[in-house]
Amino acid sequence: MKAEIVTIGDEILIGQIVDTNSAYISKALNKIGIQVHQITSIQDEREHILSALADAEKRVDLVLVTGGLGPTKDDITKQTFCEYFNDTLVENEEVLQHIKHIFKTYIKRDPLPSNLQQAMVPSKATVLKNAHGTAPGMWFEKGDTVFVSMPGVPYEMKHMLRQEVFTRVTERFKRPHIYHKTLLTYGLGESAVADRIEEWENNLPSDIKLAYLPSLGRVRLRLSSKGTDEELLKSAVDAKMEELRDMLTDIAVGYENETSLVGRIAARLEQNGQTLSVAESCTGGAIASEITDVPGSSAYFSGGLIPYKTERKTTILGVDSTLIEKYNVVSAEVAEAMAVQCTKLFETDYAISTTGIAGPTKGDGEAEVGTVFIGIATPEGVSSSEHSFGNARERVIRKTVNKALELLLKEISKN
Numbered sequence: 001m002k003a004e005i006v007t008i009g010d011e012i013l014i015g016q017i018v019d020t021n022s023a024y025i026s027k028a029l030n031k032i033g034i035q036v037h038q039i040t041s042i043q044d045e046r047e048h049i050l051s052a053l054a055d056a057e058k059r060v061d062l063v064l065v066t067g068g069l070g071p072t073k074d075d076i077t078k079q080t081f082c083e084y085f086n087d088t089l090v091e092n093e094e095v096l097q098h099i100k101h102i103f104k105t106y107i108k109r110d111p112l113p114s115n116l117q118q119a120m121v122p123s124k125a126t127v128l129k130n131a132h133g134t135a136p137g138m139w140f141e142k143g144d145t146v147f148v149s150m151p152g153v154p155y156e157m158k159h160m161l162r163q164e165v166f167t168r169v170t171e172r173f174k175r176p177h178i179y180h181k182t183l184l185t186y187g188l189g190e191s192a193v194a195d196r197i198e199e200w201e202n203n204l205p206s207d208i209k210l211a212y213l214p215s216l217g218r219v220r221l222r223l224s225s226k227g228t229d230e231e232l233l234k235s236a237v238d239a240k241m242e243e244l245r246d247m248l249t250d251i252a253v254g255y256e257n258e259t260s261l262v263g264r265i266a267a268r269l270e271q272n273g274q275t276l277s278v279a280e281s282c283t284g285g286a287i288a289s290e291i292t293d294v295p296g297s298s299a300y301f302s303g304g305l306i307p308y309k310t311e312r313k314t315t316i317l318g319v320d321s322t323l324i325e326k327y328n329v330v331s332a333e334v335a336e337a338m339a340v341q342c343t344k345l346f347e348t349d350y351a352i353s354t355t356g357i358a359g360p361t362k363g364d365g366e367a368e369v370g371t372v373f374i375g376i377a378t379p380e381g382v383s384s385s386e387h388s389f390g391n392a393r394e395r396v397i398r399k400t401v402n403k404a405l406e407l408l409l410k411e412i413s414k415n
Contacts, residue, residue: 001173002037002060003029006052008067008077009152012041021066021157028161033175033226034062044068049080057145061173064165067152069135071114077149078138082122085140089120092127092136099134125149128164132156137164146172177230181241182213182222182256185248186406190214193221197247208240216395217402220256221248253409261405262294268412269300269350274379276408277346278304279317279338281329282356282372286401302346307338313355317341330355330367332384335375339384343377350412351377352404356387358396370396374404378411 005025011017019041026036037060042048049068056063068077082088096119103111111134118134121127128137128148133156140147148165150157185193190212194201201210207227213220223241227233245252253261269276278287288304291297307313310329314321319337327333338353356372357363369391375384387403389396 001034001175003034003062003064004037004056004060005039006065007041008044010043021154024158025064030178032170033178044074044076046076046080050084053084061145063147065149066157069151071118081149085124087122087124090123092119092121095119095136102134128160130156130160132159176226176228177233178226179233179237180222180224181237182220183245184220184253184256185251186218186253186261187251190219193219200247208237216398261409262290265409266294266300274349275300275302276350277302277342277348279342279353280304280306281308281354282358283354283397283400286397287352287404290401302348328366330357330371330373332373335373335384336382339375339377340382349379352408354400354404359391359393372400374407376407376411
């Protein structure tokens, strides 16, 4: 079966907010065997909403709408749904009491008339409880198509989707099993990976699809299939994935949702009872952020510094100023000194350092924009590597983070 997601709100179309709801809904639907056929973003405007609903009804079995359910005049979704389904608004007593309860318990004031108006719902709709807000969701059926309207506030939508929508969807529709398995690789680009596995890819069974999902410094390889026999489906995909991993053993990190590059680093450090620190200049704390995103990172991550200005590398981190004067702040020598000093300052076994020019201007460095030196200090010594990551600031920073973690894992794995 197919679904379409419709997001309502001018704030999405003008780029004021990012549409995270569609990504969440798509991923959640896929887990229960529903393929998202299309994602549409539209204005909070009557004709646009009516047109989107009519078009979606022709294409899919399930239409999930988010947004436009607030108490203000620009939120017109309920009224437009009434027009589409030839319906009228009626007051729902349960919703009304829920609104009053929220205002009395949490907001500590009486609701405004506009807030109470949210208890008015289309008479033909099945009302979906909003445990975390005042705008109820709505479930409509027209012919073979189900329409669901949910709030645009992400945490309200997510809870409603899990608690109110999925139970009804799984009861209403017969769905195939969809199975994905994704291999994480680092260090080779998409074309290089594709070249290595070309013959294997050409011989994949027709019901198993391979997708390349490249990002800066890493490539995810996803195998997907769908069918009625879940065990047979998983067995076939898993077998092919094992073949793929064996072919890419030198760059394979693990499987998405099971591990990550940082996860493997964490496991190694904890297993060996070792610690890590970072001294980041051009990456501005991005490496530390990635490390501390993993729960329990305090067991092995001691901390870090961001000596962004050149003089802070000497006054705080303790890098010899003569090194900077002789070799320049963006150099192998300075990167290595930063890493070594970091291990001393934080008393750690390992340290990552970055010094480079992310752009758009050169700043204190003499090298070209995109030039980055990464230092890795270990119990056995220190090493550095030079990289050229282009002239787009975000790309330079992201590629530096990925490469630094990749190099650290290689060093840790030697022990």
